[in-house]
Structure formats: C-alpha cells, structure tokens
Amino acid sequence: DTAVSQTPKYLVTQMGNDKSIKCEQNLGHDTMYWYKQDSKKFLKIMFSYNNKELIINETVPNRFSPKSPDKAHLNLHINSLELGDSAVYFCASSQETGLSGANVLTFGAGSRLTVL
Amino acid sequence: AQKVTQAQTEISVVEKEDVTLDCVYETRDTTYYLFWYKQPPSGELVFLIRRNSFDEQNEISGRYSWNFQKSTSSFNFTITASQVVDSAVYFCALSEARSGVGNNRLAFGKGNQVVVIP
Numbered sequence: 001d002t003a004v005s006q007t008p009k010y011l012v013t014q015m016g017n018d019k020s021i022k023c024e025q026n027l028g029h030d031t032m033y034w035y036k037q038d039s040k041k042f043l044k045i046m047f048s049y050n051n052k053e054l055i056i057n058e059t060v061p062n063r064f065s066p067k068s069p070d071k072a073h074l075n076l077h078i079n080s081l082e083l084g085d086s087a088v089y090f091c092a093s094s095q096e097t098g099l100s101g102a103n104v105l106t107f108g109a110g111s112r113l114t115v116l
Numbered sequence: 117a118q119k120v121t122q123a124q125t126e127i128s129v130v131e132k133e134d135v136t137l138d139c140v141y142e143t144r145d146t147t148y149y150l151f152w153y154k155q156p157p158s159g160e161l162v163f164l165i166r167r168n169s170f171d172e173q174n175e176i177s178g179r180y181s182w183n184f185q186k187s188t189s190s191f192n193f194t195i196t197a198s199q200v201v202d203s204a205v206y207f208c209a210l211s212e213a214r215s216g217v218g219n220n221r222l223a224f225g226k227g228n229q230v231v232v233i234p
Contacts, residue, residue, distance in 0.1 A: 031218040041155075041205055043224040050218030058221070090161060100219035101149050101211035102168065107161035 003027050004108035006091050012114045013081060020077045021111045023091030030096045031055070032074035033105065034066060037088040049074050050096070081115045088112045118143045120210050122225035129198050130233050137193045137228045139208030145169075147213035150184065150191045151222070155205040164206075167191065198232045205229050 004025045013019050025032060033056075034046040048056035049068040063079045078085060088110040094103035119142040129135045141150065152164040165175060167184050175182045179196045195202050205227040211220050 031220070033220075041227045041229075043161075043207065045221055048218045048220065053218070055216070055218030056221060088159065092161075094220065096217045099147075099213050100216060101147075101213040101221075102166070103211075103220045104151075104163055104166055105220070105222060106163065107153075109158075109160045112159075 002109075004091055004093055004106050006089075006108040006111045008111060009109065010112050010114075012116065014116055015081055015083060017081050018077065018079045019081060019113070020075055021089055021091075021113070022073070022075045023108060024073050025091075025093040025106070026072065027093055027095070027106060028072075029093035029106070030071060031094050031100075031103065032068065032071070033092040033094075034074065034076050035090040035092060035107075037090060037110070039087070043090070047074075047076075078113075081113075083115050086113055086115045118145075118148070118210050118212055118221075118223045120208050120223055120225035122208055122228050124228050125226070126229040126231065128231045128233060131200060132197050135195050135198050135202075135230060135232075137195075137206050137208070137230070139191045139193065139225060141189050141191065141208070141210045143210060143212055145212040149211050149213070151209040151211070152182070152191075152193050153207045153209060153224075155207065155227070156201075157203065161207070164193075195230070198230075200232050200234050203230060203232045 047066045052068045091108040092105040154162045208225045
C-alpha cells in the first residue's frame with residue numbers, strides 16, 4: 001500500500017492549459033504539503049494544509065490553487081500553465097507532534113510536469 | 117532566515133570507498149531540526165534521519181553515520197563501504213521549531229549527487 005500517492009506521475013501539456021495533480025495519503029496524518037523541485041533539483045515548499053485549512057502559502061503565483069477536500073487529500077490545480085512551471089511536484093504528509101518543525105515528512109513519488 | 121548549504125554538487129566514488137557529504141546550516145533559532153533525505157534515480161524522497169538541535173550525539177545506522185557539530189553548524193553524513201545502490205541525490209534540510217500545526221517550513225540544501233562506480 002502506497003503511503004502518499006500522487007497522480008499523474010507524468011504530465012505533458014501546452015502553455016496556457018489548466019491542469020491538476022492529485023495527492024492522497026493513507027497514513028492518517030493531519031498535515032499535507034506541496035513542494036516544487038526545479039530542474040536543478042532544488043526543493044522548495046509551496047503550501048501546507050492542516051485538517052483542510054491552509055497554513056503555509058509560500059509566495060506562489062495565484063495561478064496555483066491547492067484544494068483539500070478532506071485531511072487525506074490535497075490536490076494542486078494550476079491555471080494558465082507557463083514554461084517555468086515545468087518541474088517535479090512532490091506531495092508530502094506529516095503527523096503533528098506539537099512542534100511543527102520536528103515533523104518528519106513522508107513524500108510521494110513526485111509528479112513530473114512538462115509545459116511545452 | 118534558515119539556510120542549508122551543500123557545497124559538493126556531484127561526488128563520484130568507487131564501490132567500497134567511503135564518502136562524506138558536508139552540510140552547513142544557518143539559523144538564528146536555538147531550537148531547530150536537521151534532516152537527511154535520499155532521492156534515488158527512481159525519484160522518490162526517502163527520509164533517513166532527524167536530529168534536534170539539543171542532541172549532538174553522533175548516530176550510526178548500518179553503513180550510514182551522521183556527525184552533528186553545533187560549533188561549526190554542520191551535520192555531515194558518511195556512507196561507509198559504498199555500494200552501487202547508494203547512488204542517489206542526498207538532501208540535507210533544516211526546519212525551525214514553530215508553534216501551531218502545519219507550520220513546518222523544511223528548507224533543503226541543493227543536494228549532493230553521489231555516483232558509486234562498480
């Protein structure tokens with residue numbers, strides 16, 4: 001059983017299109033995240049949600065809209081895709097321990113988005 | 117602001133050699149957490165270790181060992197007797213202690229690409 005699963009694994013699309021990436025975790029964790037890994041492998045946080053509530057929104061263009069229908073799911077919708085959006089997007093989840101910084105993140109396998 | 121530096125971008129070693137990955141961090145907080153993650157060629161990110169700022173004890177797990185030195189703000193990682201399966205990108209990361217839930221801003225270094233040559 002995959003703990004954090006993302007779909008699709010690969011996504012190739014044209015500039016200007018709208019696309020979504022879905023994420024589900026079966027670990028019973030309270031917090032979910034989206035991270036972006038660029039072509040140089042640099043990983044940066046985009047969003048975090050705790051029990052469907054947005055906690056971190058890290059200066060991401062508003063073309064990116066996360067949605068959490070329940071605490072086990074966190075989807076990422078991207079409008080008007082641009083070339084610079086090409087990256088690997090990782091979903092992650094963690095169980096709250098009382099101190100957010102201590103939480104160990106469990107990552108999904110990543111979704112590689114290519115914008116042509 | 118928190119910052120993690122992994123200076124060596126790519127390291128090649130011959131199988132069975134040891135390899136040490138350097139990680140230097142910056143933070144103004146006294147309470148923080150350090151992590152290492154492995155990203156094999158298949159692409160997923162695998163958690164290896166977490167250390168809190170008050171625990172400077174070194175740790176060994178099989179062929180992996182970590183050396184945490186607060187005096188030099190470093191959290192180095194050594195793979196002993198490397199194997200081909202160790203070929204991966206290794207990320208050091210830091211998060212500062214924050215109250216409230218969901219407030220974990222894990223800051224990653226740029227990663228060390230380790231290539232183990234058979």
